[in-house]
Amino acid sequence: xxxxxxxxxxxxxxxxxxxxxxxxxxxxxxxxxxxxxxxxxxxxxxxxxxxxxxxxxxxxxxxxxxxxxxxxxxxxxxxxxxxxxxxxxxxxxxxxxxxxxxxxxxxxxxxxxxxxxxxxxxxxxxxxxxxxxxxxxxxxxxxxxxxxxxxxxxxxxxxxxxxxxxxxxxxxxxxxxxxxxxxxxxxxxxxxxxxxxxxxxxxxxxxxxxxxxxxxxxxxxxxxxxxxxxxxxxxxxxxxxxxxxxxxxxxxxxxxxxxxxxxxxxxxxxxxxxxxxxxxxxxxxxxxxxxxxx
Amino acid sequence: xxxxxxxxxxxxxxxxxxxxxxxxxxxxxxxxxxxxxxxxxxxxxxxxxxxxxxxxxxxxxxxxxxxxxxxxxxxxxxxxxxxxxxxxxxxxxxxxxxxxxxxxxxxxxxxxxxxxxxxxxxxxxxxxxxxxxxxxxxxxxxxxxxxxxxxxxxxxxxxxxxxxxxxxxxxxxxxxxxxxxxxxxxxxxxxxxxxxxxxxxxxxxxxxxxxxxxxxxxxxxxxxxxxxxxxxxxxxxxxxxxxxxxxxxxxxxxxxxxxxxxxxxxxxxxxxxxxxxxxxxxxxxxxxxxxxxxxxxxxxxxxxxxxxxxxxxxxxxxxxxxxxxxxxxxxxxxxxxxxxxxxxxxxxxxxxxxx
Numbered sequence: 082x083x084x085x086x087x088x089x090x091x092x093x094x095x096x097x098x099x100x101x102x103x104x105x106x107x108x109x110x111x112x113x114x115x116x117x118x119x120x121x122x123x124x125x126x127x128x129x130x131x132x133x134x135x136x137x138x139x140x141x142x143x144x145x146x147x148x149x150x151x152x153x154x155x156x157x158x159x160x161x162x163x164x165x166x167x168x169x170x171x172x173x174x175x176x177x178x179x180x181x182x183x184x185x186x187x188x189x190x191x192x193x194x195x196x197x198x199x200x201x202x203x204x205x206x207x208x209x210x211x212x213x214x215x216x217x218x219x220x221x222x223x224x225x226x227x228x229x230x231x232x233x234x235x236x237x238x239x240x241x242x243x244x245x246x247x248x249x250x251x252x253x254x255x256x257x258x259x260x261x262x263x264x265x266x267x268x269x270x271x272x273x274x275x276x277x278x279x280x281x282x283x284x285x286x287x288x289x290x291x292x293x294x295x296x297x298x299x300x301x302x303x304x305x306x307x308x309x310x311x312x313x314x315x316x317x318x319x320x321x322x323x324x325x326x327x328x329x330x331x332x333x334x335x336x337x338x339x340x341x342x343x344x345x346x347x348x349x350x351x352x353x354x355x356x357x358x359x360x361x362x363x364x365x366x367x368x369x370x371x372x373x374x375x
Numbered sequence: 376x377x378x379x380x381x382x383x384x385x386x387x388x389x390x391x392x393x394x395x396x397x398x399x400x401x402x403x404x405x406x407x408x409x410x411x412x413x414x415x416x417x418x419x420x421x422x423x424x425x426x427x428x429x430x431x432x433x434x435x436x437x438x439x440x441x442x443x444x445x446x447x448x449x450x451x452x453x454x455x456x457x458x459x460x461x462x463x464x465x466x467x468x469x470x471x472x473x474x475x476x477x478x479x480x481x482x483x484x485x486x487x488x489x490x491x492x493x494x495x496x497x498x499x500x501x502x503x504x505x506x507x508x509x510x511x512x513x514x515x516x517x518x519x520x521x522x523x524x525x526x527x528x529x530x531x532x533x534x535x536x537x538x539x540x541x542x543x544x545x546x547x548x549x550x551x552x553x554x555x556x557x558x559x560x561x562x563x564x565x566x567x568x569x570x571x572x573x574x575x576x577x578x579x580x581x582x583x584x585x586x587x588x589x590x591x592x593x594x595x596x597x598x599x600x601x602x603x604x605x606x607x608x609x610x611x612x613x614x615x616x617x618x619x620x621x622x623x624x625x626x627x628x629x630x631x632x633x634x635x636x637x638x639x640x641x642x643x644x645x646x647x648x649x650x651x652x653x654x655x656x657x658x659x660x661x662x663x664x665x666x667x668x669x670x671x672x673x674x675x676x677x678x679x680x681x682x683x684x685x686x687x688x689x690x691x692x693x694x695x696x697x698x699x700x701x702x703x704x705x706x707x708x709x710x711x712x713x714x715x716x717x718x719x720x721x722x723x724x725x726x727x728x729x730x
Binding site: 151159217219240241319323327335336338340 | 441444541584603723
């Protein structure tokens with residue numbers, strides 16, 4: 082964040098004071114709540130666990146354990162795979178909704194936007210439990226399938242599987258993908274449609290060469306906003322995932338809880354952060370190279 | 376981030392903000408309410424009626440699902456006046472310097488507590504003082520559907536039975552699942568060598584693909600047993616009592632290796648603000664009426680003989696609860712402190728994640 086120069090018309094000292102006041106909450110949050118906590122995690126990651134709050138003695142053993150035990154690599158890959166599937170599912174299902182909102186919602190647009198955000202009026206946990214009710218052994222889905230004769234007995238294949246985690250998270254994060262894609266599409270000049278058809282493009286060509294590229298910044302920012310928090314999620318996998326979908330967030334949480342090894346938990350957290358930062362950098366590279374922003 | 380202007384104003388506002396924050400922090404604990412941190416389910420008002428009559432609306436309760444999680448929460452700076460861990464954890468809490476001794480001369484019904492519990496080695500603080508006042512005891516075993524699991528061998532081995540893969544669950548706590556795995560692996564759960572630990576890990580790995588979930592959420596487990604999604608699960612007595620009350624055909628197994636018997640109780644945190652209220656609270660919970668509710672509602676044992684005397688004999692028989700814990704302990708395994716608790720916890724987490 083940087084701040085250079087002001088606008089004319091406001092007296093210099095008043096403008097300064099106003100600017101300082103505007104920056105204060107952000108500064109406070111950034112330094113005290115974010116940077117300090119991150120520094121603490123980073124510090125802890127290089128300590129050995131002697132049961133005390135801040136650990137004792139500097140060591141690299143935590144990172145050595147993360148790097149050498151194949152379990153942590155496997156769980157990290159599993160988390161990336163699940164978060165990747167969630168992102169894919171969210172973006173693919175969000176795109177048509179955003180398109181509809183941007184071009185075909187007409188006078189119902191504000192109502193539809195309101196409906197998109199409606200699930201957010203309830204607690205996240207409540208939404209997870211709602212999915213539990215849908216997917217459970219004697220739940221809505223199983224009852225419907227047995228009732229219509231498609232299944233002869235309820236299936237165990239819905240709940241406590243990685244698929245349940247993907248479904249639940251994709252639903253929970255849908256608005257985070259819909260809104261940026263909607264904003265991107267909404268800013269598209271409608272005259273581009275006319276220009277495309279003037280130049281002889283059919284519906285599909287228009288979609289592929291005009292609308293889709295135009296929405297890409299929204300798609301990418303939506304994907305990032307969905308992907309980053311889902312990699313570290315631990316509540317949803319523990320509620321609907323079963324043992325096959327333990328994600329890295331659960332492992333980190335366990336180190337700070339039951340396992341009582343904060344330095345190791347911190348090292349895991351730092352490793353995951355590094356992994357996510359690396360991924361974001363790659364995505365940005367790809368984005369620049371293949372030019373969605375022009 | 377770069378600042379070019381407004382340093383003075385910045386400082387002034389910063390000071391004001393810090394002042395505002397510290398003033399709200401100051402009043403947070405001055406309301407004279409007892410804070411009590413306990414197992415979910417132990418927060419019910421029936422258990423502390425006389426306290427609530429004497430001090431209406433003066434207890435704040437937070438709950439946990441596992442006392443290892445509770446331990447790290449307290450260690451990290453959550454400071455209730457009273458907490459309710461189980462006996463096997465007392466030495467650990469103590470070692471961390473979290474507790475202050477409780478004076479038994481201020482506990483009215485101390486003498487009514489069964490000697491077995493009063494004389495537990497880790498609770499003794501010397502000089503008529505204790506680190507924990509025992510309140511409840513109970514068993515951990517396999518709860519199974521009698522209609523879906525026909526005449527199983529009375530053994531913990533049911534939780535390793537391939538034919539029920541995906542239809543069983545177990546408790547996500549070190550002093551339950553890994554302890555049983557240790558028994559099944561033939562090692563001493565309370566003191567193990569590294570190679571013992573590896574045997575326990577192998578046993579737990581063998582079990583993982585068969586489990587639909589590892590959880591401390593007993594309500595979900597009970598619902599899944601009732602619906603038939605699960606056919607067997609490791610639970611505590613309370614789940615057996617709850618499901619039998621609903622008419623679900625279940626049986627709480629008596630494994631030939633022995634059920635686990637545990638006891639838990641009140642500890643006072645070192646910097647407890649409301650010590651007098653805490654004593655009143657413990658006293659109210661040791662009244663016969665409180666223990667009677669514990670026995671009748673949950674099927675757990677009370678730590679006092681007076682509570683047992685208040686419960687009709689037929690009720691105890693239907694709960695299969697002997698009125699003296701020593702009777703029970705003849706056939707069960709007492710959950711004492713596990714020396715390798717932390718190593719076991721770490722290993723259990725790895726196994727659950729697929730390692």
